[in-house]
Amino acid sequence: MATTTTSASWADLLSGRNGIRSMALAGGTALHAINVYVVTTIMPSIVADIGGLAYYAWNTTLFVVASIIGATLAASLAGRLGGKGAYLLGLAAFTAGTLACAAAPSMPWLLSGRSLQGLGGGVLVSLAYVLIRQVFEPALWSRAMGLVSAMWGIATLSGPAIGGVFAQLGEWRWAFWSLLPVVAVLAGIVLVWLPAVPAAGERTAVPGGRLALLAASVLAVSMASLADSRLLQCAGIATSLVLAALIVRADRHAEARLLPTGAYARSRLRALYLVIALLVIGSTVEIFVPYFLQTILGHEPLVAGYLTAVMAGGWSFGSMLSAGRGGAFGTRCIRLGPALMAVALAALAWLFQQPAELMRGPAFGALCAGLAGVGLGIGLAWPHLLTNLLQAAPAEEGALASSSISTVQLYAMSLGAAVAGWVANAAGLGDPGGVPGARTAAAWLLGGFAALVALGLPTARRAASLPH
Incomplete structure (x- = not known):
């Protein structure tokens, strides 16, 4: 020490x-x-x-x-x-x-x-x-x-x-x-x-019943993203939300919990979990970015794959740049991260509506900056969100708080992917399909997720507030 x-x-x-x-x-x-x-x-x-x-x-x-x-x-x-x-x-x-x-x-x-x-x-x-x-x-x-x-x-x-x-x-x-x-x-x-x-x-007890509900909730969301019928998609997502509500209700007073004490109450701990979930959900747009790059802009699959990797590169760079610098810098990163991601997603939604010749030429740098900005937003905030979460959780529940990070991250990833598939399909990815359908899907998906992340900015300010 x-x-x-x-x-x-x-x-x-x-x-x-x-x-x-x-x-x-x-x-x-x-x-x-x-x-x-x-x-x-x-x-x-x-x-x-x-x-x-x-x-x-x-x-x-x-x-x-x-x-x-x-x-x-x-x-x-x-x-x-x-x-x-x-x-x-x-x-x-x-x-x-x-x-x-x-x-x-x-x-x-x-x-x-x-x-x-x-x-x-x-x-x-x-x-x-x-x-x-x-x-x-x-x-x-x-x-x-x-x-x-x-x-x-x-x-x-x-x-x-x-x-x-x-x-x-x-x-x-x-x-x-x-x-x-x-x-x-x-x-x-x-x-x-x-x-x-x-x-x-x-603690070593396993919350088996709630764990089963959690698995069922993820399966419901995943199945919704695979359904052709919008009614079935909505039913799958609604089922997942109901199951999630049941998990919260059961977990509040359980002896073996999925999240630490205070995570469901109006608290800084809850705000930290919500910001983590929002940033992860926002990052799941990457599953459609290769398709947009190939269909709208005409990039080869290998090029599209590595352009998508620019998002992950932004996450890695942001994490390495931000980690180890606490105090006021960490507080600013928690506030800045969601704002940067929202702006980058909105910029990408606009850029994918531009002529392919422009985006493969003079505006190519702007496209790369937008992709990097999505990853940079989560990367800057990530180490400080996790560190603050461990500090905000009760000391005797430190292991539970640590393991809950991956639980929340994976659940948010599943939910984000399912919702992304639902939005893209509803916006016309398959019908009318082609370039027009892909452009419309990009606008609704990237723009919608930008709005979702932006709605979390007040929560990010609460999460960044210094503990009393």
Whole structure:
């Protein structure tokens, strides 16, 4: 604890024992994140080989649901098995899922493997936040969280390249096999460098009923995004909201909670959770950006993929720039992040209405700036939101607060993706389709999400207020 908040540096985090532990925690998140983008890239090749086009979207649906379950279980596993045991169990589940995917003869088999991958990956991602509190002094928390969140940006750059190479070679199964050496290296580091003793005083009970409701809520939203009928889409989203309300009602007075005490009351803690959720939801527009870039502006798939990666690059750059600088700077970042994201989304909504020749020429820089601005908005605020959330949560519920970060992030990601699909389809993405439909969908999707994020600015001001 000799390192003070003002003197802690990236060198303190990345050197010696701290450096190896940082590699383990960030590596687990990187493994999960890279896997997401690798599989997204090779899915067309998988379907062409083993069939199952009707279940294409379930690849993501089941993966995210399992990730939420794994993320919610992480704190309990760490309390029962210690950081080392919990991490190795997560790696084991991920490995089993990867082997199942690599050998899958049919889509149901693949979906089973993806569910195991999601379960193990959810544990690993959530454990990164849980174990930061155990293995680093408080002065390094912000930088450690910035490093972990930056792994998603690295995954966005490397995942499509890894998957693309194997897809191009016609060997999609090797994309899964290639992940196993990384698992082995991480397991070796964990065995030597992570603590094995369970943290004293941490809660280990699992909120099974509410966890089931949470999974059902995500499935309802995901199914709504797949439905052709707008009535069914609305019914799916309404069902998800009802289930979410039931979760809140049950969680308020439960002994084993999904969120810490005070998260549902009018408080700074609730404001922090809401801002986290809004920023994650706003970032989910990236799932349609490659389609808009190809259909509206005529970019090649590879170019469109890496232009979309500019958003993730903005997130990583913002996190690394912002992490470790607390006080008034952190307060400004929490307020600035949502505003910057809203402006960037609104700018993209306008830019996609301009002539393709202009956007591929003189205004190309403006397009890149808009894409980077979306990621930069969340990246600047992210480390400070997480650090403030841990400080605002009751001290005896620190592990629960840590694991809840990934639970809220994954749930918001699922909700945002479903709503994005609903808005885009309702705006004409498929009917009339083509360039006119894509332009209209871009306007409604990007503009609508800009308005949604902007509506959260008062909440961001409450979240940034200094604790009394």
